Amino acid sequence: MSTTIITFESVRMVIKADALLRQYQIFCKIIPVPGHISSECGMCIETNSDNHELIRHLLSKHHIQHNINVLQST
């Protein structure tokens, strides 16, 4: 199992990304940034979608700078 954490520079970008990904039925949960991920702002998006290509494409197309982190759980 793995989860995807998307982090952003600013919370404005989190809000924009959340609205955008939901439009494409990509399940998003807003969570505090996990301690071991160094992130720029207090919130980030957790998603169970592993379609990283689509996420990257959508966010980039809308000029939303982001980082995709994959967390492996045992």
Next chain:
Amino acid sequence: MNRYFDNASTSFPKPPQVASEISRYLTEIGGTYGRSAYWRVYETTRMVEACRDRLALLLGTGKPENISFCVNATAAINTILKGIRLKKKKIFISPLEHNAVMRPLTMLQKSGQVILEVLPAHPDGSINLEKLSQINLTEADLIVINHQSNVSGVIQPIADITKYAQEVPVLVDGSQSAGFLPIKIDEWGIDYFVFTGHKGLLGPTGTGGFFVRNPENLQTLLEGGTGSSSDSFEMPDFMPDKFQAGTPNIVGIIGLLAAIDNHPESIIAHVDIINLKNEISRIDGYQVVCAHHSDHQGTLFSLVHQTATASQIAGELFNKFGIEVRSGLHCAPAAHRFYGTFPEGTVRLSFSPYHTLNDLNYLLSALKNLTNHI
């Protein structure tokens, strides 16, 4: 009957949703901006960002992230004037600038950082474009223009001024234009645009801000926590966080969002204000301070009386008719010097989208009545 004609000071009434949304935030939502990830914070942050987006749409820019919130236009103007790099040490200003511009500029002038030069203008205060074209504007760091004069209501030709300015950045003080007049930041090529939330935008006091086209050219005035880049002692250099030190006025911004979303269509038309102005100028004793062309006339104008002082007129209007207007210098001594109404000042009449023709007629008949008895 609406007898409040001081909307250039602060607008009243507000759309009812301003109070109800503020109350909903205070009683049901709560939460800060962006510092955590639970629902209250998310909802609050979403509304603050929605307000930024609405403002961008209204002010005609495709870059909402380049809009920063401040407590008022004055704070926004100070941020810009003290944050730009003054290389050429010269700033051009219109003759009608408010003290929100004149006082910080005078500070900079006194400390030898800048020389001020007033742009050529027609007798009504509108910038003389023909003469402007003969001036070498490129020797300046900045051009500052009050979009709508808060004394006469003269609207400046911003699109023409930015054309002549070419590479020189233009700061437009939109305190009296945002919400009252159409604004096209991108199309007109405006570099800095300042707004206040509590006048034409019909929002609460304590809200305002600015648009900056090239944030990298502007240093911060305030530094502090942003909830982002928290591992660093330095301010983030990205927008909108760069100029957002400290918790923003969330209550106010949510009120401003409600105001923008529920801004009413004006009941009276532009021509009704022009007609009122013309009628007043025909009454014996009054002289109107306004634009010479009705196309350049905004949503306010001033008057003076041959014998009575501005404060006498304002006092009588309130005591006899319950009409509220502002008299004096309106924090704009530069404009009054230009119009020859310094130091007495004028009586200013400023309108709201909620005014009706009846309200204007009441004001007109009160002024007629006064001139016979004063």
